[in-house]
Amino acid sequence: MSVQKLDAAGKKAGTVSLETRDLTIRFGGHVAVNAVSCAFKTGTLTAIVGPNGAGKTTYFNLISGQLNASAGQVLLNGRDISRLQASARMHAGLGRAFQLTSLFPRLTVLENVRLALQSKRQMGLDMWNIWSSHKDLIARAEEVLEAVALTAKRNMYAAALPHGDQRKLEVALLMALDPTVYMFDEPTAGMSVDEVPVILDLIRMLKTKTDKTILLVEHKMDVVRELADRIIVLHNGTLMADGEPEAVIASPVVQQAYLGLAPVGEAA
Known part of the structure; x- marks a missing residue:
């Protein structure tokens, strides 16, 4: 299935700092991430969303080196880092925060x-x-x-x-x-209502650094709406939609099939 391009993704000025090309991982006969190609620019925050089991954290693990890809490439500032271990990727400029501290x-x-x-x-x-x-x-x-x-x-x-x-x-x-790319995997997971704003304020502060790129896996759509410049949607390990937040969130296909929401204007 072709990727839904919903408006122009990544409109902000900036060069591509991180890119995945046909990134794939198979566990036996199961394809957890299926040929995902995506480029991320400096000065932008991209939210990666999708239902449970969509492949979001696995995609993060492939980028940061916690998992070895079955196929495809990860490029950081134009350099192929696909064969580097996680620690070497960190020193190259990838900063990863996990669901658990x-x-x-x-x-x-x-x-x-x-x-x-x-x-x-x-x-x-x-x-x-x-x-x-x-x-x-x-x-x-x-x-x-x-x-x-x-x-x-x-x-x-x-x-x-x-x-x-x-x-x-x-x-x-x-x-x-001081990485080139910040990667946050559900940074507000397990936090109380009072604690969440503190983390969001820190991410907002990092967004002001226009030479940095931020990737965010998050299931709270209010957080995504507020912080994201762009949303990509994964489903069954496949990139299904890519665009500006309002367009992606309003897409009936994305709402019904991938976010588990009712289309805009309909009751949940």
């Missing part, structure tokens, strides 16, 4: 960010390095914590943070890595 639970908030900065500079993860010899790292870590409103909790262990603050810390780790 990926922190060092027995280290403090500040130590978590400091280690991310060390990793970015390829200094290794030696916790026993003398802090005073890396004053620039500490200063930068403090800046990142201030940006995510965690300065007051800098000396708390990550494991002791409330869930919402753990998600904020995970965003801080991504910011410390």
Whole structure:
């Protein structure tokens, strides 16, 4: 089936920073992601939506290197990174946040960010390095914590943070890595109503950085409507629609078959 192009996708100015070409993965006889080709530009936020089992997280895993593709390519700034491991893709400029937080639970908030900065500079993860010899790292870590409103909790262990603050810390780790592409997989999952706005504010802040690209897997359509410049829809691992949010959300085909919603103007 051909992809529904609903209005002009990716109208914002910017060069293509990330691209997948015929990206595919098979598990036995099941094709979980089926020849997905899509290009993402700097300065844009693309929401990836679809029903449960549509292949959204699997697509993310293929891009970030948690899974090896059966076929196809992933290109970052024109460079083919398809054969790189996840850690090498991270150093190349892919920053991935997961549905579940990926922190060092027995280290403090500040130590978590400091280690991310060390990793970015390829200094290794030696916790026993003398802090005073890396004053620039500490200063930068403090800046990142201030940006995510965690300065007051800098000396708390990550494991002791409330869930919402753990998600904020995970965003801080991504910011410390300073990737070209930010990838958020359901960033508000498991969060209370009061916690959600904090994460959304952080993503809004990242959107102001016009040299960055943001990919967002999210099932909350109010979040998608507010943040996305573009929506792509996956169904059974296949790219089914691609366009500006209003056009995609209003499409009867997308609403009925892929989002599980009633068409606009009809009762749910």
